[in-house]
Amino acid sequence: MSLYLIFDVGNTRLKWAAVESTKQPSDQQKKLWDYSGSINTQSLQSPEHRAELADYISKTLPKPDAIAFSCVAGKEAIHQLQSLFPQWQDIQWKQLSGDSAFDGMRTLYQDPSKLGSDRWSAIIGARCLSKTNSLIVNAGTATTIDVLGSNGMHYGGWILPGLSLMHQSLEANTAQLPLAARDASTQGFGTSTNEAIIGGCDAAQIGAIQYALDLAKQMNVPIEKIWLDGGNAKTLMNQIQQANLLGTEKIEVSEGLVLRGVWAWLLKNI
Numbered sequence: 001m002s003l004y005l006i007f008d009v010g011n012t013r014l015k016w017a018a019v020e021s022t023k024q025p026s027d028q029q030k031k032l033w034d035y036s037g038s039i040n041t042q043s044l045q046s047p048e049h050r051a052e053l054a055d056y057i058s059k060t061l062p063k064p065d066a067i068a069f070s071c072v073a074g075k076e077a078i079h080q081l082q083s084l085f086p087q088w089q090d091i092q093w094k095q096l097s098g099d100s101a102f103d104g105m106r107t108l109y110q111d112p113s114k115l116g117s118d119r120w121s122a123i124i125g126a127r128c129l130s131k132t133n134s135l136i137v138n139a140g141t142a143t144t145i146d147v148l149g150s151n152g153m154h155y156g157g158w159i160l161p162g163l164s165l166m167h168q169s170l171e172a173n174t175a176q177l178p179l180a181a182r183d184a185s186t187q188g189f190g191t192s193t194n195e196a197i198i199g200g201c202d203a204a205q206i207g208a209i210q211y212a213l214d215l216a217k218q219m220n221v222p223i224e225k226i227w228l229d230g231g232n233a234k235t236l237m238n239q240i241q242q243a244n245l246l247g248t249e250k251i252e253v254s255e256g257l258v259l260r261g262v263w264a265w266l267l268k269n270i
């Protein structure tokens, strides 16, 4: 039996997971990782935090047989990530990029090398779980929305500021708006500044998903499955469910679609 260690370095959080070779990326269960965790991506910049992370990972799991990653947080972060385990120098690190080939899949991106590796790996992860026309929504630092056809074609997508970025940008660029805070009462049209911001930013995110569904239908790629992933997935799902929008039966909150995609790609490249 082999063990694979996978990293997904986003602009806010660094996620990792390790999985044994007895499992498959097409396995539907969410909790398929034998080990997993996350920290702030910024921690990579600190030698102390790097040492803590490396110590924690190397003490909680056996030596992996292969390591693979996606990183959209810049070259320095990649360098710092790859410096974590000097004791495992014989293990080759495999980096998935936006233009990494995957059997049966293709992107219409004009220059696939510019496609975010986390977007491409989430698309691969979604393909492992379902061969239907799918929308992949990764609600993280940015919110990305991508269309994947049942034929394996990525038709492109959108990049929006994520929920926190939207809130922060309103606070930073206006005189009167505070940093909004979500509370249980936020529903429908806002009747306070806080509610108006929270509801407005939710509407921008959910409205973009609705628009993507409409546009995909016009393109003859009617969406049968929506994967909602990332740090804000559950928040958005709650809002979607409470307002009974988008045909909730086809939406699923997925956990670690990027990690799943990197793992699937690694299995084809070792």
Ligand SMILES: Nc1ncnc2c1ncn2[C@@H]1O[C@H](COP(=O)(O)OP(=O)(O)O)[C@@H](O)[C@H]1O
Pocket: 009, 010, 011, 012, 013, 014, 139, 140, 141, 142, 162, 163, 164, 165, 229, 230, 231, 232
């Ligand atoms: N514990 C948390 N730490 C940081 N961000 C969180 C946390 N919980 C929810 N979030 C939200 O999730 C976003 C980060 O989600 P994530 O999918 O990890 O993003 P990325 O892949 O871009 O690093 C943040 O911008 C924030 O809005």
Ligand SMILES: CC(C)(COP(=O)(O)O)[C@@H](O)C(=O)NCCC(=O)O
Pocket: 010, 011, 012, 072, 114, 115, 116, 117, 118, 119, 138, 140, 141, 142, 143, 144, 159
């Ligand atoms: C859009 C992103 C910033 C999202 O990053 P994240 O929110 O996951 O940290 C990332 O996928 C990226 O840098 N993409 C490159 C540009 C593109 O995909 O076209």
